[in-house]
Amino acid sequence: MINPIKTFVPIIQGLQITFAHLFKKPVTLQYPDERPKVAARFRGLHALNVSHDKAKCVACYLCPTVCPAKCITVEAGEDANHDKFAAVYEIDMLRCIFCGYCVEACPVDAIRMTGEFELANYSRKDFVYSKERLLEKK
């Protein structure tokens, strides 16, 4: 036999909860109109830091070494002052897992991660970010 108290009391309690929720402020973010507040330490798209109008990167190969997804390609070059610099610096965003190990590994603070998270694109090749595109992100 069904116990009426055990059957109806939980339903009434549930009704109270849903009714109380009716007057709460909705948590929905109206995304394209409203922008989310990105946290300061959010790990989004990478950016190469600049110093004296040049990328700080010295092509030490620590970031492609530490990268667990193997998405960073670096090729070293030598400039007029016989300084080492990154002639090629590419990050494949389709493989990147946004772990931030490259930022941690960098000895000269040449790479950081921005709050940029809208990385959608139309073709696969557009996801490979070259040195120029990474420098553009200030």
Place this chain on the structure above:
Amino acid sequence: MDIVILGLPMMYYIAMVAKVLVAFVFVLLTVAYATYAERKIIGHMQVRLGPMRTGWHGLLQPIADGVKLFFKEEIVPAQASTFAFLIAPLIALIPAFITFAVIPFGGVIEVAGYKIPLQIASYVDVASGKVFDLNVGVLYILAMSSLGVYGIVLAGWASNSKYSLLGGLRASAQMISYELAAGLAIVAVFMLSGTLSMNEIVRLQSGFGGFDWYAFKQPLAFIMFFICSIAEINRTPFDLPEAETELVSGFCTEYSSMKYAMFFMAEYANMITVCAITTTLFLGGWNGPLATTIPLLGPVYFVAKVYFLIFFCMWLRATVPRYRYDQLMHIGWKVFIPLGLLNIVVTGIWNFIIQ
């Protein structure tokens, strides 16, 4: 206005057409905006917003949905029984709408010297001044609600799909078992009223300034009838015929376009009808303070009560999860039917003592 057709004045026919149009448009609009209200209310109960992007706060959403469904492709499955497949949504939709014919939504109003009772299937006899309506109104409602099952069963059978068939089977079993309990709950009301005419039942509840409701005299019957009605129209928490988790979409799995929209409309029209019947039988119909002196207040009270019950249905949907099938049958056969019989016996003894 002296033209007489079949012994009735011209005004009778004009009033009849007007009443049918008003009631039909009212139900259609309520169906459209009940879908919107449901999405909004359940959204806010889940601390979401609900539709927001079509029109101001999503107010044009039902129209957008309707246009979208209208332009969708009509698909009839290759092995389906075409005629039954096409006719099933109509069979589901029509009984949901025509039940409104016997529901009184107001008192008697006077237009150009002619008295019009606000109930579709009724008229005021000029000679005696009495209101005549369908004297077996409740039986008519019970008959129509049973007809609605055929649409769902036919849809399930004609689709030639296992999901649809199981949905149709579940729907028929569920609706038949809960109709018994709902019928037993109404019997207790008849024992108090002594009539099956909806108009009379409403009139008998007009005491105490319009608050002499049968819900207070028969609280058990009221709760039982409302729960059984929700089960009979397959709404959550009793929506097993279209349980997504196991049956995809139940009896309407194979339906698309306007035919699917018709099932959707039938579901919401049924909800409105059931809420209107509950209002009429238990919540005093259009009765309320001053409703007899100001006739136009009647429809206002009626609509307010019906909308409150519709809100309650949505509230319940946001709260209670779906019952398991054996639980559903257990509640129907082992709880509600004995309780209904007991209620009838107690009401009978009580009536006997009072007399």
